[in-house]
Amino acid sequence: MATFITVSRRPIMGMPFGIPFLLPSYEPVSLESRRNQSSYRRTKQRLRIKPDASFGLSSDKSHSHIVYNPPSSSPSVYHTPTKFLPANDARRSLRADNYANAPAVEELPSVFKSEAEKKYHLTPSDVTEIRKLRLNDPMTWSRGKLAKRFDCSPLFIAQVCQTSPQKKEIQKQVLEAVQSRWGAKRRMAREDRKLRKESWGRDE
Amino acid sequence: MKRLQLQRWSSSALSSRARTDGRLQRQLCSSKRFQSTDATPVQPASEQLAEQQSFPSTTIRRPVRVSKYKLPSPPVQAAHESAKLAALHARLYLPSRLPLETLARCLINPSADRNPQFNNSSFSVLGHDLLTNYATEHLICTYPRLPLSVVFATLYAYVGPKTLAAMAREWGVEHAALPGGEVDPGLLQYKRVDPGTDLSTEPLVGTTRPNEDQKHWRKSINSSVVYDNEFGDPDLAGVPPSELQPEQAQNTKPVTMEQASADFVRSVMGAIYLHAGRAAAKRFFEQHILSRHLDISSLFNFSEPTRDLVRLCARENYEPPVAKIISETGRRSRTPVFVVGIFSGKDKLGEGAGASLPEARARAAVAALKGWYLYSPVEVRVPSTMEEEGAAPWKPVYVDLGEVVS
């Protein structure tokens, strides 16, 4: 077990994250104090990185040994995350100590600019109110207007009620009218965007 | 299972060209060929040899000699004269208990010879069931969490008609231009579809699905388990012959090369099972089908990965998934790269990189879902290993709740 920990690369590097310089919080202090490499040869020489030390020949070992050297690559989907393993799987206990130095999740920035607070403030009577408004006058009470009035998201309005077929038909015509004014470039760009979005699901 | 039983079955599946029923129809079928400017029918040179062979059907009356030009498919005796057939037998390392006559019968498609005693239809039904049985048990024991649509796609990739046709090609099976009694029995014999025929236009009738004429009805994936075949396609198998169209019932409909090749491979599997037993059939499956390379992770096509992941976490009582930026570069440039991880509590479920935050998030969700679906137990054992002698006691395999329904 001693070899297993000491040869692992992460403690040697002493880095809390995978690549800190890519994070917004990272301050390149150490780089500024370093001397500039003015010659091409010197830069090239420095960039010639040797293979990882764990792959080299270890002369001090007299017998076969196993090292933990996770690769610098994106994770494979065939390796089930520990959380997804069933309770009786043997790998669950084996992996327990491997993630000791994983980055803290709370410190990572979120994808969204602001997390929407979930309020759960609408009552069933509000929902019936929304439905009534939407049914009676679909032209004035659009999704956006209803969302603004009841202080919720337009998605919630769509989940709660459906508009009349006439309104749908009108909206479709409006969309067609807008799309008919698109030129070849815009049309193709929109189609490409759609295709690209579909390819995310196939992981291409 | 006992060997005796196998032989009892095989006696019903195998028979010599002794029956004379349907000969009239066969003559009608081949009369056109007989009228052609072909050479005069020659009697097989090695009749003596054929007579001396102790063929299993000694109890049946000796066959009435028919000119081989009149037969719709090569006579049984011709199997021992074909170099192609013997070479194919040796190339596949088929067991010596499987005679050349059976291999010759496997090469005859129902479209070439309508008589079920001389074509491979019975073998191919058995072989198809064996192939799908072994493939399904392997798949479900190895990847117990796969969703049903991916199970269908994987089975199609392993034992689907396209793969079986490719296998027949890789075995070096050649095709006869036209079936007939004088053709070398080492060639695959079937009636070809006329060139230029559009195969997709034919309406599917006679499926097992009720209300099949309602084209716009939604077909749920769960109904495919009941009504469709193992690839999720409409199933024709369970229909009684009286309800089929007359052309289909007589099996004279021409078939494509793919169908004929796939039927041949299936019938070889069935023939091995009948002649050499279950162990040989399973070994044949492992060697020829399971050894093929398939990346199952490339068979998924998610339409709404983030929504599925939220549902999964809710179902499994995990903390709701949160997307966080692990690293990024060039946010204000033309080619940014974001690496987004999806976390549930403190555990990372998946990770994806993309040129925009929504893309990276969607890819991370796809990776997390694949991580869930592609779980594989440490030691995989399939139920059919229990059929071997001296097998270790059976331990129940991991069974999953089912797919994430939405």
Place this chain on the structure above:
Amino acid sequence: MPVQGIRTVATAQNGVGAFILQCKRLDFHYCDWAGSSRGMNAFLKHALPAFAKENPQIEIRISPRPHKHPIIKGHYINGREKAVCVRNLEPEQITQKANLLKQASGEKLKRTKKPVTSINDSVRGIWSPYHGGLKTI
């Protein structure tokens, strides 16, 4: 329909499970008259039965090709064929040539520098700058 399956065909890996010899047919052409076929005729008479018995998976065809040099032609599963002229060769040399055709894969001859070709995904993944440790230069 949350997830759909994509239909593909599993790729063959000859030799991983079953092994199929790629040479499926050998054609031997000879001439009764010409002197260049002398070795070939002796080979057909004496050595060929043993060769055929050793290699039952190869279909063997013999046919005369009058007033031409004798050749051996190998037909392979990938559809290609390979012909070798065996004029004035001794029977032992012809056996060597037949073995050469038998062992060939049928592919077009190519000069390759890398010994290993793989269709598997890389075990340790493809290197990316966004993962793993930071190198100090």
Place this chain on the structure above:
Amino acid sequence: MFSRSAVARALALPLEQAARPSFTSTTFRACLHQTTATTTPTPEEPLSASPRAQSSTPIPQPTPLPTKTPTTRADVPASKQPIAPTFSAPLTVPKSLLETLPLLSHQKPHYITAHLHDRPYLVTEGDHLRLPFLMPGVQPGDVLRFNRASVLGSRDFTLKGAPYVDERLFECRVRVMGVDSEPLRVKEKTKRRRRHVQRITSKHRYTLLRVMEVKIKSVEELQKEGEIVVGEDKA
């Protein structure tokens, strides 16, 4: 063929030794430096070309009869010499290795850096391997076993030998697919003041292999074979 003779020799050792002093074994091992032939499919044994059916019981290697390392030539460096099988003593595995071995063996797939004539080949299961030489004495369809490897690894873990991993810890089988050759090389040689160009041709032939399986034995399998001794951790 060879396997049967090897088994026969292992069973009836003294008799065979008297009759034929280990001719086959030594020459064969000398030919294929680091490979050991295990099975040869024969047409008499139908469906016998199965690694799965036969690999479960490893063929007992005959202990080197006149215990001498077979040598091809005197000038071959020691690193290229074949290793004599060291099966006289049971396998010694240090405790640290035994603890981390499940981590490695549970994480699939695996790769192996197998050495043949002291040349490393990094292969995984199903890979196609074209050796840079023609291997003598093998037929298409033969199954060989690589028994010299320096590195065995999975995605996160690497088992490194010192310098080679003991061959009882893993199984790597390859199948001989046939012989390939390269296009004809033509080297043009000229001498000064000689109006003649000499063309020298060469056409090399190579053996094609296919990796059938790469397997790292788990601790249970090693214990089942009864060859495991937990040694002291010297590191």
